[in-house]
Amino acid sequence: MSKIIIANWKLNPSAPVDAEKLAKESDVKGLVIAPPFPFLEFVEAIIKKADLGAQDLFWEDSGAYTGEVSGAQLKSLKVSHVIIGHSERRLNLGETDEMVAKKVAVALKDGLMPVVCVGETRQQRDKNQTAAVVEQEVRIGLSRAGAGSEVVVAYEPIWAIGTGSPDTPENMLKMVKLIKEVAGRLNVKVRCIYGGSVKADNADTFLSHPEIEGALVGGASLKPEEIKKIVSIANKYA
Numbered sequence: 001m002s003k004i005i006i007a008n009w010k011l012n013p014s015a016p017v018d019a020e021k022l023a024k025e026s027d028v029k030g031l032v033i034a035p036p037f038p039f040l041e042f043v044e045a046i047i048k049k050a051d052l053g054a055q056d057l058f059w060e061d062s063g064a065y066t067g068e069v070s071g072a073q074l075k076s077l078k079v080s081h082v083i084i085g086h087s088e089r090r091l092n093l094g095e096t097d098e099m100v101a102k103k104v105a106v107a108l109k110d111g112l113m114p115v116v117c118v119g120e121t122r123q124q125r126d127k128n129q130t131a132a133v134v135e136q137e138v139r140i141g142l143s144r145a146g147a148g149s150e151v152v153v154a155y156e157p158i159w160a161i162g163t164g165s166p167d168t169p170e171n172m173l174k175m176v177k178l179i180k181e182v183a184g185r186l187n188v189k190v191r192c193i194y195g196g197s198v199k200a201d202n203a204d205t206f207l208s209h210p211e212i213e214g215a216l217v218g219g220a221s222l223k224p225e226e227i228k229k230i231v232s233i234a235n236k237y238a
Contacts, residue, residue: 003234004193004214006032007221023047025224030231032081040077053081059102071110081113087158097140105144115152116141122159138182147187153179154216160196167196169205176211200229207234
């Protein structure tokens with residue numbers, strides 16, 4: 001099965017003309033491009049090979065929820081994957097594991113593939129709390145997925161995001177084992193991918209392992225040649 005490479009543009013770029021250029025130059029098969037909400041329809045019209053992703057969704061289909069976006073709305077824009085529970089939302093916007101669980105449930109209901117982000121802070125890691133943190137985030141985050149559901153889980157240690165210091169493949173493999181054990185108890189099928197300072201020069205060390213089924217890429221996804229190199233590396237192990 002092909003590896004999953006997801007380009008999380010976050011709150012970038014600032015102008016439509018830059019989004020157009022970035023989408024055109026990054027358009028390769030095997031990539032999921034997740035632009036900011038205002039550029040979703042715009043990017044969808046440009047890409048021919050890549051798939052379209054979103055960076056979040058709300059757990060209700062409609063109603064008085066100012067500023068929110070529903071799974072049904074995303075589906076209508078031909079979005080296939082949606083990032084849920086990214087640490088930047090957990091830390092900056094107070095997103096909880098229970099909120100993540102509700103978002104996972106509605107994403108599956110609306111035919112979207114949830115990409116559930118889990119991971120520990122540097123302080124939690126230093127206190128040897130990594131396993132406990134990840135176990136809880138997976139257990140609660142997937143609690144409403146439903147038996148037999150398929151979900152992508154991105155292990156993205158918070159201390160590695162944007163720092164240039166990724167985790168080791170050896171630790172990622174331990175996290176894959178833990179995540180699959182917890183998901184297995186819920187009868188949820190998961191594909192595990194790694195995120196956190198993924199670049200072309202370190203992607204092979206992760207993607208060469210069959211257990212690591214892809215990558216969630218942040219900063220490097222804003223550089224078309226860099227993200228295309230990562231996709232090319234992933235394709236070697238498809």
